[in-house]
Amino acid sequence: MQQPAAGGSGWGAGVAPHPLSRGLDEAEATTRLGRVGPNALPPPRRPSVGRLALTSLREPLVLVLLAAMVLTTLSRDVTDTLVIVLVVIVNSAIGIREQLRAAADVEALRSLVPVHASVVRSGVERVVPAADLVPGDLVRLRAGDLVPADAVLVEGVGLRVDESVVTGESLDVGRQPAPDPGPVEEPGTPPEEAMLRSGTVVVHGRGTARVVATGPRSTVGRIAALASGPAHASPLQRRMAGLSRQLAVVAVALSAVYLVVGVAAGQPLRLVVLAAVALVVAAVPESLPLVVTVTLALAARRMARHQAVARSLDAVETLGAVTLLATDKTGTLTHGRLSVTRGWVPASGTLEHLADLAVLCNDASLDPSTGTPVGNPVDAALLTWAGEQGRPTRPGEGRARVGETPFDSTRKHMTTHHRGPGGSELTVRKGAPEVLLGPAPQAGARAPLPVADDEGDPAPVAGDGERAEALAVAAEWAAAGSRVLAVTVSVEGGPPAVAGLLALADRVRDASRRTVEQCRAAGIRLVLVTGDHPGTATAVATEVGLREATATGDVVAMDGGPVQEADARATVVARARPEDKSTLVELWQAGGEVVAMTGDGVNDAPALRRADIGVAMGGRGTDVARQAADLVLTDDHLETVVTAVREGRRVFTNIRRFLLYGLSGGGSELVLMLAGPLAGVPVPLLPAQILWVNLLTHSFAGAGLGTQPVEPGTMDRPPRPPGQAVLGAGLWWRVVLLATWLGLASLAASLLVGGEEARSVALLCVGSGQLAVAWAARAGRTGDGWVARWRDELGTLAAGLVAAAALLAASVLVPPLRELLDTRDLGPGPWLAVGVVALASYVVARVVAPRTW
Numbered sequence: 001m002q003q004p005a006a007g008g009s010g011w012g013a014g015v016a017p018h019p020l021s022r023g024l025d026e027a028e029a030t031t032r033l034g035r036v037g038p039n040a041l042p043p044p045r046r047p048s049v050g051r052l053a054l055t056s057l058r059e060p061l062v063l064v065l066l067a068a069m070v071l072t073t074l075s076r077d078v079t080d081t082l083v084i085v086l087v088v089i090v091n092s093a094i095g096i097r098e099q100l101r102a103a104a105d106v107e108a109l110r111s112l113v114p115v116h117a118s119v120v121r122s123g124v125e126r127v128v129p130a131a132d133l134v135p136g137d138l139v140r141l142r143a144g145d146l147v148p149a150d151a152v153l154v155e156g157v158g159l160r161v162d163e164s165v166v167t168g169e170s171l172d173v174g175r176q177p178a179p180d181p182g183p184v185e186e187p188g189t190p191p192e193e194a195m196l197r198s199g200t201v202v203v204h205g206r207g208t209a210r211v212v213a214t215g216p217r218s219t220v221g222r223i224a225a226l227a228s229g230p231a232h233a234s235p236l237q238r239r240m241a242g243l244s245r246q247l248a249v250v251a252v253a254l255s256a257v258y259l260v261v262g263v264a265a266g267q268p269l270r271l272v273v274l275a276a277v278a279l280v281v282a283a284v285p286e287s288l289p290l291v292v293t294v295t296l297a298l299a300a301r302r303m304a305r306h307q308a309v310a311r312s313l314d315a316v317e318t319l320g321a322v323t324l325l326a327t328d329k330t331g332t333l334t335h336g337r338l339s340v341t342r343g344w345v346p347a348s349g350t351l352e353h354l355a356d357l358a359v360l361c362n363d364a365s366l367d368p369s370t371g372t373p374v375g376n377p378v379d380a381a382l383l384t385w386a387g388e389q390g391r392p393t394r395p396g397e398g399r400a401r402v403g404e405t406p407f408d409s410t411r412k413h414m415t416t417h418h419r420g421p422g423g424s425e426l427t428v429r430k431g432a433p434e435v436l437l438g439p440a441p442q443a444g445a446r447a448p449l450p451v452a453d454d455e456g457d458p459a460p461v462a463g464d465g466e467r468a469e470a471l472a473v474a475a476e477w478a479a480a481g482s483r484v485l486a487v488t489v490s491v492e493g494g495p496p497a498v499a500g501l502l503a504l505a506d507r508v509r510d511a512s513r514r515t516v517e518q519c520r521a522a523g524i525r526l527v528l529v530t531g532d533h534p535g536t537a538t539a540v541a542t543e544v545g546l547r548e549a550t551a552t553g554d555v556v557a558m559d560g561g562p563v564q565e566a567d568a569r570a571t572v573v574a575r576a577r578p579e580d581k582s583t584l585v586e587l588w589q590a591g592g593e594v595v596a597m598t599g600d601g602v603n604d605a606p607a608l609r610r611a612d613i614g615v616a617m618g619g620r621g622t623d624v625a626r627q628a629a630d631l632v633l634t635d636d637h638l639e640t641v642v643t644a645v646r647e648g649r650r651v652f653t654n655i656r657r658f659l660l661y662g663l664s665g666g667g668s669e670l671v672l673m674l675a676g677p678l679a680g681v682p683v684p685l686l687p688a689q690i691l692w693v694n695l696l697t698h699s700f701a702g703a704g705l706g707t708q709p710v711e712p713g714t715m716d717r718p719p720r721p722p723g724q725a726v727l728g729a730g731l732w733w734r735v736v737l738l739a740t741w742l743g744l745a746s747l748a749a750s751l752l753v754g755g756e757e758a759r760s761v762a763l764l765c766v767g768s769g770q771l772a773v774a775w776a777a778r779a780g781r782t783g784d785g786w787v788a789r790w791r792d793e794l795g796t797l798a799a800g801l802v803a804a805a806a807l808l809a810a811s812v813l814v815p816p817l818r819e820l821l822d823t824r825d826l827g828p829g830p831w832l833a834v835g836v837v838a839l840a841s842y843v844v845a846r847v848v849a850p851r852t853w
Contacts, residue, residue, distance in 0.1 A: 023120035023138035024183050032134035032185065039133040039149050039214035049096055056092045079820055083688035087695050115626075117148040118374060120208075125365055125374055136183035137211040142363065142376070143406060145202045146627060149211045150218045152190035154180035156207025157404050163200045172203050180210055187212055201605075201627075205406050206363060239726065240292045240655075247663070251670065255279045258674055267682045275687050279673050291658055295706040299651045307635040308644040309618065315630035318612055319648025323719050324593040325519060325641060326584070326607075329530040329540055330377075330483075331617055332598050332638040334506040338377045340385035341482065344473050345500035346466040354500035355386040357487050359393060360401070361416045361428040366393055378485070381504055382430075399426075407431065410577060412531075425492050428499075432533070433474035433486040437467050437498065466498045474533075477503045481539030483532060512544040515639045522645065523718030525593070527571060529581055534574035541572045563587065581607035594722050596641065598633075600625050615641055642715070650710045652720065653853040656731055657777045658705045660849065664738035665697055665770035671743025672766060679747060684762050688821055692811060693767045700804035701774040704797025708779040717852060734848045741844050742769040742837075749833040757830050760812050760823040764834040767808040769841035771801050776845035 024032075056062060069084040115130040118140040125140060130148035133139065139151060141159070153159060153175045160172045178194035181187040187210075196209050197219040215221055255276040262272035296313040303310055310316050330336050343351050364375025364383045373380030387393050395401065395418070403417035413431020420426040429436055474484045482503040488496035519526045526546060530537050534557040541547045547554050554571040558580050567573060568587035573580070581597070585607050588595045596613035599605070605628040608614030616629030617636045626632050633640045669690060676684035685693075720729075727735070746765035750758040778797055812823045826834075 022123040024134070024136050025122050028183070029121060029132075029134055029137065032136065033132060036134060036185075037215055038131040039218075040131045049100075052096045052100070053092060056096065057088075062088060062092075079688055079822060082820065083691050087691045090695055090699060115146060115148060117145075118142075124367065126367060127374065133211055133214055135185045135211050135214060138183075139209050139211060140206070141196075141202050141209060142206045143202055143204055143408070144625070147196045147198055147200045147202065147209075149198045149215075150213035151196045151198075151209035151211045152181075152187075153177050153194045153196055153207050153209050156205060156209075158205030158406055159202060159207040160204040161196060161200045162203045163197065175207070177207070183210075204408060243726070247666075251279065251666075254670055254674065258677075261674070261677045262682060265677050265682050271683060271686075275673065275683055275685075275690075279669065279690060291662075291702045291706055292655060294703065295651055295654055295658075298707060299647050303644050303647050306640060306643045306647075307633060307637070308640045308647075309632045309634060310644075311630055311632065315613055316648060316651055318594065319596070319631070319645050320650075320652045321594045321648070321719050321722055322524060322596045322613060322645055323722070324525045324527065324588055324595050326527045326529045326581075326588075326595060326597040326611070327638055328598055328600065328604070329528060329532060329537060330506055331600060331636050333512045333528070333540055333544055334508050336377065336506060336617075336636060338381040338483070338504045338506050340381055340502050341505045342477075342503045343385075343500055344470070344502075346469065346498055348466075349498075349500055351389060351500070352391060354487060354502070355389040355391040357428050357489055357499050358382040358430065358502065359386045359391065360395055360399060360418055360426075361414055361430045361487070363406075363414075378504065382485075382502065385502070411435075420491070427490045427493075427496070428487065429489075429496060430485050430487045433471060433484055433501065434533075436486040436488050436496070437471055437474070470498050470501055474501055475535060477501070478533040478535030479539060481505070481536055481543065483536055508540060508543050509637070511637065511639045515642055516545045518639075518642045518715060522642070522715040524645070527573065529573045529576050529584065529597075531576055532574060534572075537572050537574040547571050578604070578606055582610050585610045592722065594719070596631075596645075598638065598641070599629070604628075645719075646710055646715055649714050649719070650708075652726075653711070653714070654706050654708050656726060656850075656853050657708060658702055659726060660731060660735055660738070660845075661701065661705060661770070661774045661777050662698065663735045664742065664773055665766075666694075667735060667739025668742035668746065668766055668769065669693070671740055672746050672762065675743065675747055679751060681747070681750065681758070684747060684750060685759060685766070686822055689759065689763045689811075689823070692821055693763060693770070693808070696767060696804040696807050697770045697774075700800035701771060701797065702800075704800040705774060705777060707796050711779050711853075713852070730850065734850070737848055738773060738841075738845060742766065742773070742841055745769065745837045745840065749837050753830045753833060757824045757826055760826055761830050761833060763811065763821075763823060764808060764826075765837040768805065768834055768838035771804055771808075772838045772842035773845040775801060776842050777849055 057066070066084075066088070069081055069088075073081050116127050117130045117133055118125055119128050119133065120138040120140065121128075133149050137149075138154075139148065141147065141156075147161065154177055156175065156177050158174075160174050162172045175196060176193045178191045190212060198213075198221070199219065213219075258279060259272055259276045262275070263269060293313075296316045299316045300310045300313065303316065327333060330338075343354055345351055345354050359382070362375075362379045362382055364373045364379035366372070366383065366387075367374055373383050375383075383393050400419050401416055402419050405411070405415040407414035411431070412435045413429050415427065415429045418426040418428065470486065474486065477484050482505050485502045485504065487499040487502065489499045490496040516526055528537055528541050528546060534555060538547075538555050541555075556567050556570040556573055558567075558573065558575045558577060563580050563583040565587060568584055568591065573584065576584070581599075581604065585595050585597060589612070594613075595611045596615055597604075597607050597611040598615040598617070599608050600617040604616075604625050608616060608625060608628040608630075613631055614629040615631045615633060616625040618626065618632040618634040631641070631644060669685070672684050673690075676682065743766075746762050746769065749765045750762035753761045774797070811817050811821050812826055817823075818825065
């Protein structure tokens with residue numbers, strides 16, 4: 001293994017030369033990986049059981065329970081003390097278990113979006129997981145790549161990086177190559193101007209870098225060690241926590257009223273105080289934030305099974321409200337596998353010469369072991385086509401590249417400079433025909449695009465006749481749906497001459513038309529935003545059914561000027577620059593849209609961050625796009641976005657189901673306790689009995705309501721309004737109506753039975769009525785058959801309800817529980833009254849429940 005000279009830093013004089021192109025041997029790389037460990041950050045530390053237990057005990061509502069336990073202990077009320085202790089332990093245990101499961105789910109989701117790197121091993125460039133990189137590796141970097149480890153640039157052209165994640169500076173910085181120290185593990189301190197830090201993004205150019213630090217020893221590793229902390233709650237979780245606090249305030253106020261009424265009625269102060277405190281806890285669904293967390297985590301897990309990885313729980317929540325989906329073309333509506341379908345050359349040229357130029361102006365390479373092109377899809381397609389033409393896929397002798405200007409989305413072309421045979425200078429350009437060949441009238445364009453040289457200034461093209469013919473052919477091919485590239489060549493600094501045109505095709509996915517129809521049925525507006533030629537974009541949009549072939553005025557081509565409000569109303573936006581996409585997102589959002597935008601390139605990152613839901617391609621997308629996105633599609637299918645939207649709607653619906661169930665149950669206890677003294681029943685339920693009902697109903701049925709399947713018709717109606725509250729659309733009055741009915745019905749049943757059995761009847765009526773509401777709030781028939789219906793709908797919910805019902809009945813049937821809760825054994829008459837209330841509650845809930853959630 002090569003070592004730097006003694007006393008040196010690893011750079012500069014004294015370092016022996018070595019073959020840059022070979023990189024490490026595979027055997028040496030494997031040895032180093034075992035020695036230094038993977039190039040990955042330590043997984044976030046899962047919260048410990050002890051820490052979660054302490055956190056749960058600090059919850060305001062639990063503190064109220066603990067205060068009540070102190071009061072019952074001081075008054076030597078053993079029964080209520082034991083019940084309160086039991087409720088605290090069971091609720092905390094369930095909460096801890098579900099939070100640990102949610103943390104494990106989120107951690108597992110992170111591993112579904114791996115980062116890869118192009119590395120040179122044993123002289124062969126290949127793609128490996130970034131976690132396998134070791135110090136001394138040679139990595140190839142291109143625009144859009146995430147720098148996978150701390151490295152020093154040893155070869156590069158025009159390479160610039162965005163270091164904002166490390167330094168906070170918004171402007172990208174250039175990097176200059178330094179002498180390569182060779183494959184040493186500890187090369188010393190690299191020069192700053194050549195340093196590439198892990199986690200930063202290559203925004204321009206290309207280069208080769210030598211890895212110097214990985215994993216926890218890298219820049220990102222050191223920052224992560226300092227910045228570790230708890231995850232933030234999603235907006236929905238915060239709203240639910242706020243709702244719980246508001247309900248607690250209302251419950252405390254009503255309990256104060258109950259306290260006054262109870263004392264005025266002459267009831268013992270201790271009993272009234274304890275009942276009022278228990279009423280606060282029973283009336284508020286303290287498990288609501290937990291149910292939201294678990295529901296979101298389960299939804300994220302289901303989405304991952306459908307190839308949609310949510311990078312945060314916020315994304316799961318927001319997906320259900322998406323009203324506009326802006327999609328690119330390549331790889332989403334199409335397969336993303338480009339191939340050259342035909343070529344055109346002027347009368348003075350040949351296809352062989354065009355193929356040679358396409359190899360020169362190209363950054364892709366062939367993996368010698370597999371023959372698979374490694375590089376961006378366009379360059380890979382050109383390299384494959386050149387090989388099919390019988391041309392060499394590497395520049396021959398006398399064709400060395402001496403300079404280049406990489407492609408970017410603003411210039412829309414790439415330029416390479418070569419030393420030709422006999423020392424002549426050769427300049428090859430490839431890119432958009434209207435940029436390299438000159439302006440041409442285009443449907444939908446507001447003004448012609450200028451011809452640009454490497455500095456962006458107008459550059460004349462020799463041969464007006466050939467130029468006009470080439471533009472006509474390019475327009476014809478683009479109108480047929482092909483992506484068209486022009487190639488020009490100039491010798492000894494002369495004017496560029498037209499070398500030819502190449503048409504690249506990317507077949508439309510079979511599922512794209514179905515996806516368009518699904519979006520239309522779901523009330524989601526679909527817009528095609530692409531940097532391609534207007535003709536190409538229009539042809540694809542027409543083929544997938546996004547627009548009618550005879551439609552006019554729904555296609556706009558960006559001309560480099562400011563984006564107009566009218567552009568935001570178009571169905572197809574062609575020749576869009578990165579800043580155009582971000583501006584369009586802002587215009588859509590200003591119009592009240594909830595925007596999801598797809599993207600795969602480094603130029604898409606700003607728009608992905610600006611959108612409400614940024615959607616990146618996990619297969620062909622760049623690392624920077626995946627890091628900027630909220631949702632990563634591992635299969636690159638646009639249809640997967642629709643599946644994710646369906647899950648988002650399901651989450652919101654199931655949370656509203658739980659709210660109807662949980663709030664109406666707590667409200668019924670409030671109604672019962674407040675109406676009881678007015679009807680001559682000072683304390684309809686004892687504190688221990690209220691807590692017992694609360695434990696059974698919240699702990700068993702809530703999870704079942706959170707896993708209800710998607711109902712038929714969910715994707716056949718518009719998305720919910722962006723500002724709609726979880727209790728909006730009439731849910732709040734349904735909660736009030738159900739709570740009033742169940743509370744008064746339970747009171748009436750207890751009054752009808754009377755005597756010592758009254759409280760037992762009230763306990764069973766309130767409990768069974770709440771369980772009946774949960775069953776009534778279940779999802780409708782899914783159309784998936786009885787097996788799927790039992791698994792998805794009846795299984796989890798039914799099991800929870802049966803368990804809760806069994807324990808509820810045990811409170812009056814099992815002597816130890818009967819003694820603990822101070823209940824009485826019931827005869828047939830009281831049981832009949834309980835059954836009538838439960839059945840009537842189911843019927844009322846089915847009538848009151850929303851037809852569409």
